[in-house]
Structure formats: C-alpha cells, structure tokens
Amino acid sequence: MNLEICPLVDVPEVSSADDIASVLITALEPLNPRDGDVLVVTHKIVSKAEGAVRTITGDEEEFKRRLVEGESVSIIRRRGELIIAETKHGFVCANAGVDRSNAAPGTMILLPKDPDRSAHRIRLRLQQAFGADLPVIISDTFGRPWRRGLTDIAIGVSGLIAVLDLRGSTDWSGRELEVTEIAVADELAAAADLVMGKADGIPAALVRGYQGPRGDGRGSDLVRPVDEDLFR
Amino acid sequence: MNLEICPLVDVPEVSSADDIASVLITALEPLNPRDGDVLVVTHKIVSKAEGAVRTITGDEEEFKRRLVEGESVSIIRRRGELIIAETKHGFVCANAGVDRSNAAPGTMILLPKDPDRSAHRIRLRLQQAFGADLPVIISDTFGRPWRRGLTDIAIGVSGLIAVLDLRGSTDWSGRELEVTEIAVADELAAAADLVMGKADGIPAALVRGYQGPRGDGRGSDLVRPVDEDLFR
Numbered sequence: 001m002n003l004e005i006c007p008l009v010d011v012p013e014v015s016s017a018d019d020i021a022s023v024l025i026t027a028l029e030p031l032n033p034r035d036g037d038v039l040v041v042t043h044k045i046v047s048k049a050e051g052a053v054r055t056i057t058g059d060e061e062e063f064k065r066r067l068v069e070g071e072s073v074s075i076i077r078r079r080g081e082l083i084i085a086e087t088k089h090g091f092v093c094a095n096a097g098v099d100r101s102n103a104a105p106g107t108m109i110l111l112p113k114d115p116d117r118s119a120h121r122i123r124l125r126l127q128q129a130f131g132a133d134l135p136v137i138i139s140d141t142f143g144r145p146w147r148r149g150l151t152d153i154a155i156g157v158s159g160l161i162a163v164l165d166l167r168g169s170t171d172w173s174g175r176e177l178e179v180t181e182i183a184v185a186d187e188l189a190a191a192a193d194l195v196m197g198k199a200d201g202i203p204a205a206l207v208r209g210y211q212g213p214r215g216d217g218r219g220s221d222l223v224r225p226v227d228e229d230l231f232r
Numbered sequence: 233m234n235l236e237i238c239p240l241v242d243v244p245e246v247s248s249a250d251d252i253a254s255v256l257i258t259a260l261e262p263l264n265p266r267d268g269d270v271l272v273v274t275h276k277i278v279s280k281a282e283g284a285v286r287t288i289t290g291d292e293e294e295f296k297r298r299l300v301e302g303e304s305v306s307i308i309r310r311r312g313e314l315i316i317a318e319t320k321h322g323f324v325c326a327n328a329g330v331d332r333s334n335a336a337p338g339t340m341i342l343l344p345k346d347p348d349r350s351a352h353r354i355r356l357r358l359q360q361a362f363g364a365d366l367p368v369i370i371s372d373t374f375g376r377p378w379r380r381g382l383t384d385i386a387i388g389v390s391g392l393i394a395v396l397d398l399r400g401s402t403d404w405s406g407r408e409l410e411v412t413e414i415a416v417a418d419e420l421a422a423a424a425d426l427v428m429g430k431a432d433g434i435p436a437a438l439v440r441g442y443q444g445p446r447g448d449g450r451g452s453d454l455v456r457p458v459d460e461d462l463f464r
Binding site for chain 1: 233234235236237238239309311316323324373376377378379380381382383384385394395396413414415416418419420422423425426427442444453454455456460461462463464
C-alpha cells in the first residue's frame with residue numbers, strides 16, 4: 001500500500017498562550033484525518049506552547065552555554081562552540097536541544113520536558129475531535145556521527161510501536177533476519193521532514209497509509225541504553 | 233505538495249545473471265514513472281546483480297570475520313561478534329556492510345563497489361526506458377550510536393542533491409537558520425523503507441512529489457570528513 005505524506009499548511013505562529021492541540025486540530029480538519037493516520041509535529045511548536053522557551057539575558061553566547069549545560073546531564077564532546085550533550089531525556093544531540101532557529105527574537109527554545117507525554121496529550125485531544133485514533137510523533141532535527149547533514153528523528157511517541165522488533169522473522173530464503181530492530185518512528189519523522197522544510201514554516205505533517213503496528217511505543221524506546229552503547 | 237511513496241511489488245529474486253535495470257523497469261511500468269519521481273533501491277539486489285556476493289567456505293563465523301576485515305579500511309569498535317568498521321567508501325557501519333539476510337543460502341552479500349556509479353547506471357537506463365529523469369538512491373540499513381533500532385540511509389545517489397545546504401536561509405522571524413545541512417537523501421531512503429519491510433521482499437520504492445533540488449549529489453556527499461568527525 002502507498003504511503004502519503006501531507007504537510008499541514010497554514011499553521012499559525014504558536015506561543016505559550018496557545019492550546020497546541022486546538023491549533024493542530026484546525027490545521028488537520030481539511031485533511032479529514034482517519035484512524036491510523038500518523039501526525040508528526042516538530043517539537044518547536046510544542047515547546048513554545050508549553051513554555052519551554054527562555055528569554056536571553058546578558059551576553060547571548062554565554063547565556064546559551066549556561067542554558068545548554070543546565071539542560072545536560074553529561075557532555076559527550078565539545079569542540080569550539082559545539083557541545084554534544086546528553087539531555088535529561090537521554091537524547092544525545094547538539095547543544096542539548098537548545099536552539100534559536102524559529103524562536104521568537106530574544107529567546108531560545110528548549111526540548112519539551114516530557115515529549116512522550118506531550119505526544120500523548122495531543123493524541124487524546126485528536127481522538128476527541130475526530131473520533132479516530134491518530135498516533136502522534138514529536139520530532140527534532142539531530143546530527144549523526146560519521147554522516148554529514150541532519151535528519152529528523154522522533155523524541156516523543158504515542159500510539160504506535162517506535163522500534164519494530166523483527167526477531168524471529170525470516171527473509172525470503174527462510175533465514176532469520178540479522179537486522180532485527182527498525183526505528184520506524186525515526187523513519188516516520190524523517191519522511192515527514194521531506195514535506196516540511198526548515199525555512200518554510202510548516203511544523204507538522206500527516207502520514208497516511210502507514211501499516212506498522214499500533215501500540216504503546218515511546219520516544220524513550222529509541223534511546224539506546226548506555227551499557228549497549230559503544231560511543232559514549 | 234503531498235509526497236507519495238509507492239512500493240515496487242513483484243520484483244523477482246535477482247542474481248548475477250540479471251540486468252538489474254531491466255528488472256526495475258519492468259516493476260516500475262505499472263506506476264507510470266514521471267520526471268522527478270525518485271527511485272529508492274535497497275543495495276541487496278544491486279549487489280547481487282553486480283556479483284558483490286561471496287560463497288561461504290569453511291567455518292561461517294571465521295569466513296565472515298575475514299570478509300568483514302577485507303571490506304574495511306579501519307575498525308572503529310569491536311564488541312563480541314559485532315564489528316563497527318569504516319568501509320572503502322568511507323561508510324561507518326556494522327560488519328562493513330557484509331550481511332547474510334536475504335542472501336542466497338551459503339553466501340554473503342557485500343556493498344556494491346561504487347554505489348554512486350550503480351545509481352547513475354540505473355538512472356541512465358530508466359531515462360531511456362521512460363523518457364523521464366528519475367533520480368536514483370541506493371539504500372542500506374545502518375545502526376546509529378545512542379539510538380536504538382536501525383534506519384535506511386543512502387549509500388549511492390544519482391540525479392538529486394544529497395545534502396541540502398540551507399546556509400543563508402532564514403526562519404519566519406528573519407533569523408538565519410542554525411540547522412544548515414539536511415541529509416535529504418537519507419530521509420528519502422528512510423521514507424522508502426516504511427513501505428518495504430525487511431521480511432516482505434520489497435526491495436524498491438518510488439517516491440513521488442519530492443520537491444527538493446535535482447543535481448549532481450552523490451552518496452559520498454553524506455560521508456562526514458574525518459577531520460570534522462568527533463566520533464572516530
């Protein structure tokens with residue numbers, strides 16, 4: 001079956017005065033959301049609505065450095081102004097998710113405090129509004145070691161399996177698969193990013209036709225436990 | 233504009249006796265490919281058609297270990313049977329891309345020798361067959377530090393920009409974006425994987441409606457130069 005990825009256009013600017021679910025419901029209405037459609041929302045508008053925003057005071061670079069350190073539980077690497085840090089959620093990313101792009105002037109945006117909870121709250125509201133269960137992914141843009149460029153990944157998930165476990169599945173020849181865990185929530189976030197564009201102000205997309213399993217996946221399922229990690 | 237991702241169904245098993253472009257052209261015909269549609273092909277069938285396959289002799293684990301070492305220019309990490317290695321292409325991945333899943337019994341599959349060239353050759357043949365320019369991506373499934381699960385990424389590219397450079401672009405407030413390079417070819421590969429499924433035997437997908445720039449991108453554009461890399 002085909003997958004269709006529909007950008008949510010005409011989403012207005014969001015501030016802490018806004019109800020993010022209402023904003024998304026209004027933007028979703030023209031698409032007639034159906035049970036199983038997956039909503040991918042970039043975290044920026046979620047963070048803004050939740051007040052995960054700080055007003056810059058004093059020297060901007062110094063302010064940012066302190067903010068990043070406050071958001072971090074450990075610094076993985078540091079080179080010049082770039083800090084690769086582990087956040088309180090366990091995510092490893094540049095500047096612990098602190099970012100100025102698409103922030104209101106004079107402010108910086110943080111990651112949502114509990115992106116899984118944010119996703120879940122939005123999903124419940126969508127269910128009320130549309131009478132349909134739409135899994136929700138909250139995404140962010142992360143870099144990767146060894147590869148140039150960034151991709152969108154899932155930091156919050158509600159209503160679908162985030163990491164698909166294929167253990168026991170076999171290939172066409174009957175041989176057990178060596179690749180056993182697929183980060184489908186990250187792939188959905190990446191797919192959604194293709195219709196958003198960082199500069200275009202499209203903060204969400206609906207993925208229609210996804211056949212992967214529903215369930216109680218979480219963004220934290222995508223965080224590799226420290227003892228399995230060879231790069232910390 | 234919406235993005236549509238269409239799995240290529242009914243692709244037969246491929247061996248070194250097959251012309252991979254012909255196989256793909258036959259599978260694409262029902263989709264009436266149009267100029268700008270992006271074809272994503274998993275490397276496995278390309279490797280098989282190009283003979284990048286080895287017959288196992290002697291002890292299987294020992295054979296694999298030697299094969300992995302032969303495909304590597306450096307070993308980045310080793311834990312038990314898992315080797316994270318840099319391939320001759322510069323990719324950093326598990327077992328230098330050597331894999332048994334979906335291989336014919338008694339064989340192991342390697343990465344194509346020059347995936348960009350493989351992509352380019354397929355693209356030229358599609359152009360002849362359909363009179364349309366279809367960018368081609370050859371994908372593989374890679375793990376990532378810090379995150380559980382694997383995602384598909386692009387190892388070979390022809391006909392589109394692989395890493396989108398947004399330097400100089402501004403956000404809605406007029407501020408220059410901090411995120412400047414998007415690995416769109418990797419996001420296209422990830423999106424395509426959502427309709428393939430490792431166990432379903434669907435080795436390719438067509439992405440329709442992608443609005444990113446065409447051009448002479450290459451899979452090697454996605455390899456981070458060693459001197460920029462903090463994790464080697």
